[in-house]
Amino acid sequence: MAKPTKIIDLFCGTGGFSKGFENAVDGDYRVVLGVDIRRDSVATFGANHNDALALCEDVRGVDWEGMRERLDLKRGELGVVIGGPPCQGFSSLRPHRSSNVDDPRNDLFLSFVACVESFRPCTFVMENVVGLATHNGGRDITAIEEAFGRIGYVCDWKILNAAHYGVPQRRERLIMIGTQRGASFAWPEPTHASDHTTIGYRDHSRMLRPESRGLFAETISLEHAVSVMDAIGDLPTVAPGAEAAEYDRPAETDFQRARRGRCKRLTWHDATAHGEHMMEIIRHSGPNISYVPKHLVTSGFSSCYSRLAADEPSVTITVNFVHPASNRCIHPVADRALTPREGARLQSFDDSFRFVGSRTQIVKQIGNAVPPLLGSVLADAIAPIAAS
Numbered sequence: 001m002a003k004p005t006k007i008i009d010l011f012c013g014t015g016g017f018s019k020g021f022e023n024a025v026d027g028d029y030r031v032v033l034g035v036d037i038r039r040d041s042v043a044t045f046g047a048n049h050n051d052a053l054a055l056c057e058d059v060r061g062v063d064w065e066g067m068r069e070r071l072d073l074k075r076g077e078l079g080v081v082i083g084g085p086p087c088q089g090f091s092s093l094r095p096h097r098s099s100n101v102d103d104p105r106n107d108l109f110l111s112f113v114a115c116v117e118s119f120r121p122c123t124f125v126m127e128n129v130v131g132l133a134t135h136n137g138g139r140d141i142t143a144i145e146e147a148f149g150r151i152g153y154v155c156d157w158k159i160l161n162a163a164h165y166g167v168p169q170r171r172e173r174l175i176m177i178g179t180q181r182g183a184s185f186a187w188p189e190p191t192h193a194s195d196h197t198t199i200g201y202r203d204h205s206r207m208l209r210p211e212s213r214g215l216f217a218e219t220i221s222l223e224h225a226v227s228v229m230d231a232i233g234d235l236p237t238v239a240p241g242a243e244a245a246e247y248d249r250p251a252e253t254d255f256q257r258a259r260r261g262r263c264k265r266l267t268w269h270d271a272t273a274h275g276e277h278m279m280e281i282i283r284h285s286g287p288n289i290s291y292v293p294k295h296l297v298t299s300g301f302s303s304c305y306s307r308l309a310a311d312e313p314s315v316t317i318t319v320n321f322v323h324p325a326s327n328r329c330i331h332p333v334a335d336r337a338l339t340p341r342e343g344a345r346l347q348s349f350d351d352s353f354r355f356v357g358s359r360t361q362i363v364k365q366i367g368n369a370v371p372p373l374l375g376s377v378l379a380d381a382i383a384p385i386a387a388s
Contacts, residue, residue, distance in 0.1 A: 004028040004029060004030040005027055005028060005029045005030070005079035005080065005383075005386045005387045006029075006030055006031075006032045006073070006077065006078050006079050006080075007021055007029055007030065007031045007032065007078075007079060007080045007081070007082060008031075008032060008033045008034075008035075008078060008080075008081045008082070008083075008115065008119065008121075009031055009033065009034040009035070009045075009052075009082055009083060010035050010059055010081065010082070010083030010085070010111075010112055010115060011035070011036055011059065011083045011084055011085055011086065011108075012034035012035060012036045012041070012042070012045050012083065013036055013038070013041045013044075013045070013365060013368050013369055013370075014041055014044045014045060014048070014353075014355070014365045014366070014368075014369050015031070015034055015044065015045035015048050015049055016347065016349060016353075016369035016370050016371065016372045016375065017082055017083070017084070017127065017369070017370035017372070017374075017375045018031045018034065018049065018082060018375065019048055019049070019353065019372045019375065020370070020371070020372035020373060020374060020375020020376040020377075020378075020379060021080070021082065021375050021376070021378075021379040022049075023350075023372060023375075023376050024375075024376045024379035024380050024383065025376070025380055026379070026380040026383040027379055027380065027382075027383030027386060027387060028387075029079070029080070029379060029386075030051065031049045031051075031052040032051075032052055032053065032071055032073075032078075033052055033053045033055065033067070033071060034046075034049060034052055034053070034054050034055065035055045035057060035059050035062060036055075036056065037056065037057065037058050037059075038056075039056050040356065040357035040358075040361040040362075040365065041357075041361075041365055041368075042054050042055070042056040043356040043357060044354065044355050044356045044357065044362075044365055046356075047354040047355075047356050048353055048354055053070075053071070059108060059111040059112070059115075060107070060108065060111050062111070062115075064114055064115050064117075064118035064119070065118055067118075068118055068119060073119065075118070075119065075120045076119075076120045076121075077119075078119040078120070078121040078122075079121055079122050079123070079386045079387060080121050080122065080123055080124060080125065080382070080386050081112070081115055081116050081119065081121050081124040081125075082124065082125045082126075082127075082375075083112060083126060083127070084126065084127040084128050084370060085108045085109045085111075085112050085126070085128065086108055109144065109147075110147070112124075112126065113147050113148060113151065116148070116151065116153065116178070117151045120180075122179070122180060122183065122385055122386050122387070123177060123178060123179045123180070123183065123185075123382050123385055123386055124148075124153070124177070124178045125175065125176070125177050125378055125382065126144075126175070126176040126177075126178075127173055127174070127175055127370050128173065128174050128176070129173070129174065130159055130172050130173065130174050132174050133157075133159060133174055133206070141157070141176075144176070145157075145176075148178050152180060152181060153178040153179065153180060153181075154178065154179055154180075154181055154183075155176055155177070155178045156176070156177055156178075156187075157174060157175060157176035157177070157206065158174070158175055158187055158206055158207070158208045159172065159173070159174050159175075159206055159207050159208065160172070160173060160175060160190075160207075160208040160209070161208075161209060162371050162373075162374050163192060163194055163225045163226070163313040164190035164191070164192050164193070164194070164208070164209060164210060164225070165188065165190065165191055165192065165373065165374055165377045166191060166192055166223075166226055166255070166348075166373055166377075167226070167313070167347075167348045167371045167373050167374055168225070168226040168227060168228060168230060168231035168255065168313045168314060168345070168346050168348070169313050169314045169315070169316065169317060169346050169347065169348075169371065170194075170313050170314070170315055170316065171316045171317070171371065171374075172316070173370075173374075175378065177378075177381075177382065179385060183385045184385070185381055185382050185384065185385050186381065187208060187381060188208075188377050188378065188380065188381040189208075190208065190209060190210045190222065191222065191223060192222060192223045192224065192225045192226065193210045193222040193223070193224060193225065194224065194225035194312070194313060210222060225312070225313045226253075226255050226313060227309075227310065227311045227312055227313060228308050228309065228310055228311075228312065228313065228314050228332055228346065229310045229311065229332060230253045230255055230256070231253075231255055231256070231259075231345045231346055232342045232345045232346070233252060233253070233256070234247070234249055234250065234251045234252055234253075234256045234260075235247075235266070235269060235339075235341065235342060235345070236248045236249070236266070236269065237334065238269060238270070238271045238334075238336075238339065239271065239334075239336070240271050240272060240273050240274045240279070240335070240336040241271060241272070241273030241274075242270070242271055243269055243270030243271065243339075244266060244269050244270075245265055245266050245267070245269070246265060246266055247260070247266055258350075259345055259348070259349070259350050259351050260350075260351050261350055261351065261352055262352070263350075263351040263352050266341065266351065267341065267351070267355070268339065268340040268341045268344065268355060268359075268362065269339045269340075269341040269342070270339055270340070270359070271334075271336045271337070271339050272322045272323065272336065272337050274324070274336060274337070277296070278324060279335065280296060281296050281297060281305050281324065282305075282324055282330055282335045282336065282337075283335055284296065285305055285306060285307045285324070285330050286306065286307055287306060287307065287309065287328075288302045288303060288306050288328075289301070289302050289303070289304050289305050289306060290302070291306075292305050300325060301327075303315065303327045303328045304324075304325050304326065304327070304328075305324050305325060305330070306327075306328040306329075306330060307328070307330040307331070307332060308328055308329065308330065308331065308332045308338075309332060310332035310333065314328075314346045315327060315328045317329075317343050317346055317347055317366065317367050318367050319363065319364040319367035319368060320363070320367070321337065321338050321343045321363065321366075321367055322337050322338060322339070322340065322343070322363050323337060324337050329343075340355070340359065340362055340363055340366060343363065343366045343367070344366050347366055347369055347371050347372075348371040348372050348373035348374070349366070349369070349371075349372055350372070353372075
């Protein structure tokens with residue numbers, strides 16, 4: 001029997017990205033290490049990856065050679081390094097900086113490089129914001145590719161929309177995949193179509209979207225993008241300030257059934273208690289802030305105090321999605337903001353996923369996470385080379 005493909009998850013947060021790898025249809029992935037500086041996030045990671053080392057530490061302080069010995073892994077035995085370095089780490093990139101782990105100039109991204117250099121995995125997958133493609137005139141992403149090139153990895157990157165892969169959220173991300181020279185893989189083709197396209201980029205070959213491959217919902221059998229109510233419509237009705245701990249109706253969609261799995265009890269389905277002034281705003285809310293009478297709100301972006309569309313994927317979930325003043329996060333039907341469980345559903349977390357921490361911390365964990373379902377899609381795509 002083949003050994004499972006071992007994974008390290010850097011900047012792991014809740015571990016949603018690596019949980020997606022473990023849930024992948026193709027390949028047999030096992031997470032051995034997760035690293036993050038946020039203690040509550042590491043606790044959540046550990047609660048969902050029982051066999052992995054959950055390390056609460058700044059990645060810049062990790063001795064990767066020592067860690068390789070601690071994990072009892074020879075160079076080349078690791079299958080994949082995954083992670084999303086926080087974007088503020090890119091501001092200090094320089095094309096010719098050393099990737100040596102002892103270099104005091106290392107920043108967050110270069111620690112990712114140092115980890116890859118030490119473990120020599122078959123491949124790595126890096127997730128980040130779309131703005132990385134054009135940041136600093138495109139010089140930063142070129143510097144990233146050059147840094148990995150110097151340690152023997154060939155990089156390719158694409159911009160995609162999670163809604164085109166079954167996630168009920170229009171979450172646009174840049175994905176970079178690096179392989180050791182000579183290895184090749186196929187980028188995953190979109191499985192779902194919607195009227196909302198991913199943000200444009202001058203080089204259309206960098207875009208993974210239905211129309212970029214000649215795929216149109218009218219002519220081929222792409223599934224329609226999973227909508228907000230496709231994702232959360234089976235959850236109990238709760239009023240502001242109330243909560244529910246049990247399902248009260250059957251799942252109606254494949255997405256709902258998949259997220260429930262064998263779960264019998266519901267967690268974190270508790271709604272924010274809104275004051276009367278906010279309730280008046282919510283009762284007027286629509287697709288954008290202009291639906292709210294001007295005397296009720298004095299400022300805000302166009303998407304603030306706005307209601308999600310029931311029959312479309314949600315906008316990108318943020319770390320403040322339980323507060324109506326944040327980016328569009330008012331329930332499509334109920335007069336309240338989303339509950340943490342509804343936010344987790346829109347991020348494609350299974351209901352069995354355990355969140356650890358205060359409600360405030362957990363909401364941030366959910367908003368910051370890489371959707372597990374997107375992780376599964378990428379895991380399937382690299383499975384042939386990750387286990388080689």
